Amino acid sequence: MVYDPSLIAALAARPQPYGGGVRVGHDSRTDDCNLPGSHGEHVLQSLFATGERAENFYRRQFTERLTHEMREFIARQEMAFVGTADAAGNCDTTFRSGPAGFVRVLDDTTLVYPEFRGNGVLASLGNILENPHISLLFVDFFDDLAGLHVNGRATITTALDAARRYGLDDDDRTSPGRRVERWVKVDVEEAYIHCSKHIPRLARKDRRDGPRPAAGDHFGVARARAGASPRDGNGPL
Incomplete structure (x- = not known):
């Protein structure tokens, strides 16, 4: 099947009277269309006939607050993937880690995570x-074999201000031996599950066991800029 770009554009241009976007294919005058998600995803749900499955997921799995189970889940996690975008929409995804509980849940609509000294970028x-x-x-990846998406709005605060406002400090729950330079506060707008399908089960190992962790020019960027061989470090690419 070929999807006509003009049809997609026409659907996407429909009015969006609801906070989460209008459910394309429903009559907004008679149906409750106030569902989560973007207008764009609703357009494609209509086009690809996945609306019923999506609606079931929205109603069963989406929440605007962190449930008790979500808060306990976050308190056990040692890592998180963080997605942001600049004003033009250019995206960046990064990785954050620390001891279990390094991401602090302040209440059911607020969490914070620490920022440490890094590469300066x-x-x-x-x-x-x-x-x-x-x-x-x-x-x-180790016990639950499940994931949790948390989306919201972030603000940056200094370590001093976070200590004053939220009682946050440098302790073993954040990262032993590392000083927090600032905190990011996230006001939660939506949270939902990432199901266990295809999440691999991993095993914890001491970082001191096996090969040294990759560091420096692991991907050969500096070597490539210098015109060196990726095999022996000398000569042209």
């Missing part, structure tokens, strides 16, 4: 400065 924080929309994906 500050890509994620720079995006947040331009565009506060943020997504966090927590995946438990």
Whole structure:
């Protein structure tokens, strides 16, 4: 089947009277169309005939607040994937980790995570400065084999201000031996499950076992810029 771009454009241009976007294919005058998600995803649900499955997922799995189970899940996690975008929509995804509980849940609509000294680029924080929309994906590869999406709006606060406002400090729950330079506060707007299908089960191992972790020019960028061989480090590419 070929999908006519003009049809997609026409559907996407329909009015969006509801906060989460209009459910394309429903009559907004008679049907309750106030469902989560973007207008674009609703357009494609109509086009690809997945609306009934999507609606079932929205009603059963979407929430605007962190449930008790979600809060406990986050408190057990040692890693998170963080997605941000600048004002033009250029995206960046990064990885954050620490001891279990390094992401703190303050209440059912607020969480915070720490920022440490890094490479100085500050890509994620720079995006947040331009565009506060943020997504966090927590995946438990070890026990639950499930994931949790948390989307919301982010603000940056200093370590001093976070200590004063929220009682946050540098302790073993954040990251032993590392000083928090600032915190990112996320006001939760939606949360939903990432199901266990295709999530691999991993095993924890001591970082000191096996080969040294990759560091430096692992992907050969500096070597490529210098015109060196990827095999022996000498000669042209």
